[in-house]
Amino acid sequence: xxxxxxxxxxxxxxxxxMELSRLYLGMLWWVFEPILYMTAFYVVFDLLFQRGGEGFxxxxxxxxxxxxxxxxxxxxxxxxxxxxxxxxRQVYVPKIIFPAIVxxxxxxxxxxxxxxxxxxxWVYGYPPNSAWVALPLVVLVNFMLVLGGxxxxxxxxxxxxxxxxxxxxxxVLLMFLSGIFFDIRQLSVEQQGWFExxxxxxxxxxxxxxxxxxxxxxxxxxxxxxxxxxxxxVMSFTLFRRYDRVFPIVIG
Amino acid sequence: MSDLAVAVDKVSLTLRPRKALGRTGGHVVLSDVSLSLGRxxxxxIVGRNGAGKSTLLRLIAGIIKPDKGTVSCFGLRASLLALxxxxxxxxxxxDNAIMSGMLLGLSRRSIEGLLDQIKEFSExxxxxxxxxxxxxxxxxxxxxxxxxxxxxxxxxxIDEILGVGDAEFRLKSRQALREKILSDKTVVLVSHEQAxxxxxxxxVLWIEQGRVQELGPVEEVMCSYLKxxxxxx
Numbered sequence: 001x002x003x004x005x006x007x008x009x010x011x012x013x014x015x016x017x018m019e020l021s022r023l024y025l026g027m028l029w030w031v032f033e034p035i036l037y038m039t040a041f042y043v044v045f046d047l048l049f050q051r052g053g054e055g056f057x058x059x060x061x062x063x064x065x066x067x068x069x070x071x072x073x074x075x076x077x078x079x080x081x082x083x084x085x086x087x088x089r090q091v092y093v094p095k096i097i098f099p100a101i102v103x104x105x106x107x108x109x110x111x112x113x114x115x116x117x118x119x120x121x122w123v124y125g126y127p128p129n130s131a132w133v134a135l136p137l138v139v140l141v142n143f144m145l146v147l148g149g150x151x152x153x154x155x156x157x158x159x160x161x162x163x164x165x166x167x168x169x170x171x172v173l174l175m176f177l178s179g180i181f182f183d184i185r186q187l188s189v190e191q192q193g194w195f196e197x198x199x200x201x202x203x204x205x206x207x208x209x210x211x212x213x214x215x216x217x218x219x220x221x222x223x224x225x226x227x228x229x230x231x232x233x234v235m236s237f238t239l240f241r242r243y244d245r246v247f248p249i250v251i252g
Numbered sequence: 253m254s255d256l257a258v259a260v261d262k263v264s265l266t267l268r269p270r271k272a273l274g275r276t277g278g279h280v281v282l283s284d285v286s287l288s289l290g291r292x293x294x295x296x297i298v299g300r301n302g303a304g305k306s307t308l309l310r311l312i313a314g315i316i317k318p319d320k321g322t323v324s325c326f327g328l329r330a331s332l333l334a335l336x337x338x339x340x341x342x343x344x345x346x347d348n349a350i351m352s353g354m355l356l357g358l359s360r361r362s363i364e365g366l367l368d369q370i371k372e373f374s375e376x377x378x379x380x381x382x383x384x385x386x387x388x389x390x391x392x393x394x395x396x397x398x399x400x401x402x403x404x405x406x407x408x409x410i411d412e413i414l415g416v417g418d419a420e421f422r423l424k425s426r427q428a429l430r431e432k433i434l435s436d437k438t439v440v441l442v443s444h445e446q447a448x449x450x451x452x453x454x455x456v457l458w459i460e461q462g463r464v465q466e467l468g469p470v471e472e473v474m475c476s477y478l479k480x481x482x483x484x485x
Contacts, residue, residue: 007354014351018342021383087338091331091355092314245317248310249267 008097012104030109031116038064045181055212058124062211063180063204065117069110070146070200071171077102077150078157078167085251095247096240099154103147114139121211129214138206138217141226145203148232155239158250178204199225257328257407257438258289258312263321265307265462281307282318282462294439296453296470298477304462305442309409312440328438330407331356335396335416341385345376348384349399356403366402373428374398375421390417397425407438414448446474 020026038060046056077099081088084098122128157163178200184192195201203225206217263285268278282304289295297305310316311323313332338355339348349370353363371380374394384392393416410433415426433439433452443449449456449470456473458465460480466473 003354003357003359006360010354010360011351014340014343014347017347018340022342084338087355089310089315090334090337093355245315248316 004094004097007093008100008104011097011101012108015101015105016108027112030112034061034064034068034113037068041181055125058121058126058212059183059208060181061117061120062207063178065110065113066142066203066207067175067178067180067200068113069106069142070149070203071175073103073106073146073150074153075168075171076106078153078164080154081158081247081251088248089252092245094240095244096151096154096237099151099236100147102154103143103150106146107143118211126212126214131210131214131216134210134217137222138203138210141206141222141229142203144226144229144233145199146229148229148236151236151240152232155236155243158247174198174200177201180204199228255291256288256326257291257293258287258295258330258440259322259324259326260285260287260308260312261322261324262286263308263311263318263323265311265316265318265320267307280462282311282459285321285459285462285464287457287464287467289438289440291438292436293454294433294437294441294452296449296456297440297442297459298444298449298456298474299459299465303459305459306411308459309411309440309442312407313409325407328406329357330409331403331405332409332411333400333413335400335413336392339384339392339396342383344382345374345380345384345387345395346371349395352396352399353403356400356405358403363403370395370398370402373401390421393417394421401425401428401432404432407440408432410439410441410443412443414443414445446478450474 023029025032038057041060041064042057080098080102081095087093088095118128118132153167157167177195177198179195184195184201184205187195202221206221206225209215209217263282264280265282266278266280285304285308287295297308299305307316309332311318312325313330314323314325315332334356336348336352338351340351343351346367349367350360350363353366354360358366371377374380374397376391376394379387379391380395384395387395397413397416410429414429415422417425430452433441439452441449441452453470455468456470456477457467458473458477465480466476
């Protein structure tokens with residue numbers, strides 16, 4: 001067990017190292033990419049449609065930064081077993097390590113970007129406040145949610161290869177439904193009710209509460225999301241254990 | 253029977269790879285296969301292509317599970333001699349050796365302790381710390397073989413890989429593997445090289461279309477196997 005945790009960590013770091021050595025600008029891309037991404041939204045929603053209003057960039061970033069981790073982890077994890085097919089055919093390893101590596105790699109990058117975000121917010125007019133103490137908890141809950149979602153997708157994808165064709169579109173839809181670039185609180189009460197069913201939207205609200213509103217997160221939401229992540233993870237862990245030796249055949 | 257290393261009991265396996273909608277069925281790869289192997293012994297497996305030899309090795313390695321029957325290695329670690337499984341080409345040979353070692357079940361500390369031997373055996377020199385993407389095919393094989401040789405599981409499963417690289421390294425790697433097999437190692441060897449089977453194995457298993465055709469002393473089994481391979485008059 002500890003051996004596999006060590007392996008996950010080593011391989012996640014190795015993949016980061018690899019990514020850094022492959023690109024000329026290396027680590028800068030971890031920052032540039034979200035900025036480019038953000039600029040696109042900023043141009044469309046703030047400059048073009050003038051839907052932004054004051055503090056729009058901060059608002060946008062608090063959703064975008066965790067989303068980059070969430071979205072890419074789900075997308076990459078769902079391909080992770082196929083990507084490691086040669087290895088899976090030759091060596092026995094618990095297959096759940098592959099989505100876990102993806103999640104951890106994304107987590108390291110996320111941490112770097114999160115620190116930069118906090119610095120940016122400070123300059124932008126949101127100085128550090130005592131609610132930031134709760135940030136590690138929000139990150140932990142975020143981690144559980146990403147891990148649970150990513151491992152569940154990684155499990156089902158080899159059995160349902162056709163899902164690949166729709167997954168990325170589903171992720172785009174999920175992003176739009178998560179209120180990254182509009183405030184859910186501006187919607188009608190009825191619509192808000194629907195959005196509250198989306199755990200990702202709730203997650204972004206947690207980040208915004210702590211980072212922008214300088215308030216403690218809603219503990220009920222925090223706990224609920226953490227529990228959801230845990231349940232998803234335990235579910236996928238059980239499924240992976242049960243079907244661990246079926247994957248080499250399914251993938252082969 | 254505590255001196256057993258591998259026991260395969262009445263194992264059957266039907267493969268049903270994922271298919272397009274509406275296609276069903278699978279094909280029987282192994283059917284009612286049993287064998288046992290004592291510690292320190294070497295078993296050869298022969299048979300035509302598609303007979304199920306590699307699948308049997310993967311069952312013993314614990315990579316896949318049979319539909320029926322049981323496979324036991326009595327708590328010993330059995331792994332395939334796999335070259336460059338899970339290699340990350342943009343990392344150095346050193347990092348990849350550590351990764352392979354860990355994937356094959358060694359702790360990070362023990363594989364790090366073996367790095368000098370891996371480097372020396374592979375004769376990669378300075379290239380050992382260069383990215384694997386700069387290696388030639390032969391160099392990759394050297395790295396993979398040297399790592400696999402040092403990892404040294406309790407039971408080695410070999411699927412046709414008896415030597416790699418150029419003429420010189422091939423000789424050296426064959427020699428090293430041969431020494432390992434002939435020492436007190438438990439080995440299962442799949443090979444089409446009759447000379448290798450004769451020289452290295454204690455017993456031979458001949459499988460045909462997933463069924464055990466014959467299991468016994470080397471000369472006896474090889475004799476009937478070769479006879480069966482001859483075209484019928």
